[in-house]
Amino acid sequence: MRSSLPEERLSEFVAGIEYDDIPAECTDTITRAFVDTIGVMIAGSSEGAGRTAAESAGIEPMDTAVETLLGIDADLPADSVALRMGTASHALDYDDLSWAMNGHPSITLVPAVLALANEADASGRDLITAYAAGFEVECAVADPVSPDHYEAGWHATATFGTFGATAAAAHLLELDETEIGHALNIAASMPSGLKRNFGSMTKPLHAGLCSRSGVTASRLSDDGFTADTAAISGDRGFWDLYSPVEWEQFSIGDRWVLEEEGINIKAYPCCYFTHTSIAAAQTLTDDGIDPADIERVSVTASPGAGDALHHANPETGLEAKFSMEYTVASAIVRDTVGLATFRDDAVDDPDVQRIRERVDFSTDDELAYDSHEASVRIHTAADTYERQQENPPGTHDDPLTDEELRFKFDECTHTVLSDAETDRLYDTLSSLSAQADVSSAIIGDR
Numbered sequence: 222m223r224s225s226l227p228e229e230r231l232s233e234f235v236a237g238i239e240y241d242d243i244p245a246e247c248t249d250t251i252t253r254a255f256v257d258t259i260g261v262m263i264a265g266s267s268e269g270a271g272r273t274a275a276e277s278a279g280i281e282p283m284d285t286a287v288e289t290l291l292g293i294d295a296d297l298p299a300d301s302v303a304l305r306m307g308t309a310s311h312a313l314d315y316d317d318l319s320w321a322m323n324g325h326p327s328i329t330l331v332p333a334v335l336a337l338a339n340e341a342d343a344s345g346r347d348l349i350t351a352y353a354a355g356f357e358v359e360c361a362v363a364d365p366v367s368p369d370h371y372e373a374g375w376h377a378t379a380t381f382g383t384f385g386a387t388a389a390a391a392h393l394l395e396l397d398e399t400e401i402g403h404a405l406n407i408a409a410s411m412p413s414g415l416k417r418n419f420g421s422m423t424k425p426l427h428a429g430l431c432s433r434s435g436v437t438a439s440r441l442s443d444d445g446f447t448a449d450t451a452a453i454s455g456d457r458g459f460w461d462l463y464s465p466v467e468w469e470q471f472s473i474g475d476r477w478v479l480e481e482e483g484i485n486i487k488a489y490p491c492c493y494f495t496h497t498s499i500a501a502a503q504t505l506t507d508d509g510i511d512p513a514d515i516e517r518v519s520v521t522a523s524p525g526a527g528d529a530l531h532h533a534n535p536e537t538g539l540e541a542k543f544s545m546e547y548t549v550a551s552a553i554v555r556d557t558v559g560l561a562t563f564r565d566d567a568v569d570d571p572d573v574q575r576i577r578e579r580v581d582f583s584t585d586d587e588l589a590y591d592s593h594e595a596s597v598r599i600h601t602a603a604d605t606y607e608r609q610q611e612n613p614p615g616t617h618d619d620p621l622t623d624e625e626l627r628f629k630f631d632e633c634t635h636t637v638l639s640d641a642e643t644d645r646l647y648d649t650l651s652s653l654s655a656q657a658d659v660s661s662a663i664i665g666d667r
Contacts, residue, residue, distance in 0.1 A: 236397060250479060252650070254326075254352070255331060266637065278305050282637055300437045307329070314491055315490035321363065324359075329355070329386045355385035356385060358387075359388070386408075391438075405438070408438040486621050495548040498520050499613070518581065523588040541568050549577075596610075
């Protein structure tokens with residue numbers, strides 16, 4: 222008989238999932254997610270919040286072996302490793318996301334399972350299965366209260382991600398159904414992350430905190446720690462306290478969210494609410510508009526975009542990632558919007574600033590709060606050019622090509638690794654399901 226409590230159904234799902242249960246399309250999606258996330262994690266470890274987190278842990282990213290950077294061969298406890306890697310994974314805002322949770326799934330899952338991979342003697346299939354368990358759980362917890370939870374000011378990556386990280390870690394540690402239930406209910410007391418901190422180092426820290434919480438909650442449960450049985454769904458539980466609306470629907474295991482809604486891999490290292498506008502602006506300017514002729518740019522997007530993008534005149538690269546005005550101006554002036562676009566010394570580029578000052582950004586209340594549709598109009602003295610676009614590049618239904626994903630991986634890893642190391646790591650990750658021992662495969666011949 223099916224359990225009635227959501228917590229019990231979550232635990233049953235995590236305890237019961239096996240690699241062979243996962244549709245082949247999903248294993249491919251997860252493999253690409255590992256490739257993408259580990260790439261941005263390596264790049265993120267050398268800049269800003271990721272570098273600070275690494276140095277705080279006594280690691281100099283530019284002089285550290287890749288296995289230590291990825292937590293495979295690290296002296297620190299797994300929870301500390303997960304904190305460092307989670308922070309690095311989100312430091313550049315270049316990591317993937319899913320509309321099913323209104324957040325970034327892989328940075329909550331990959332750091333947690335990598336931090337435990339050596340201890341668990343994990344194979345590639347083990348990591349893929351743990352990822353699948355965590356992804357489905359965090360989306361199931363998100364569904365009853367999204368997008369109201371995000372709109373209320375919570376950073377959904379950090380809050381829902383805490384449950385995903387816990388499920389992934391618990392599965393990898395082979396906790397039984399009762400222990401998984403305790404771990405998830407322990408995790409219900411751990412979510413945190415305020416949207417107010419978007420544009421600062423604390424936003425990527427949110428990912429590190431939820432990855433660490435997943436490891437901690439699972440380890441505590443494994444050692445006999447207990448929690449209330451309805452800390453997610455019960456009176457004054459997570460859903461009750463963290464959402465402005467009363468939750469109703471809940472499901473887990475009835476479908477593969479990973480297959481139906483999937484993951485969107487970022488083409489640009491900035492807030493996802495800017496991506497459709499960036500793509501639209503680039504398409505327009507590629508048709509031959511000279512930036513010197515531009516008098517005004519009008520951008521219209523969803524209320525969610527207006528909520529997240531509150532740095533009209535950014536002063537730092539981090540703030541610029543949350544600026545519609547700056548990102549669209551960069552798309553118009555520069556050939557690419559990449560990692561270099563958001564370095565502090567790039568923000569004051571006079572050509573970009575000239576256009577940024579001419580960008581008018583507004584929101585359309587008729588669009589769904591979390592819609593990624595956007596409209597861009599470029600006005601010159603001679604004409605007006607307009608493009609309306611529903612989605613950005615790299616969505617689950619219109620994914621980056623393998624060549625584009627590899628280009629992004631190289632862009633990220635070459636900040637730290639040699640060409641040979643980059644090639645070897647890419648080959649290992651892109652054949653993840655074939656790796657009998659992930660730790661040994663990543664360490665290689667050292």
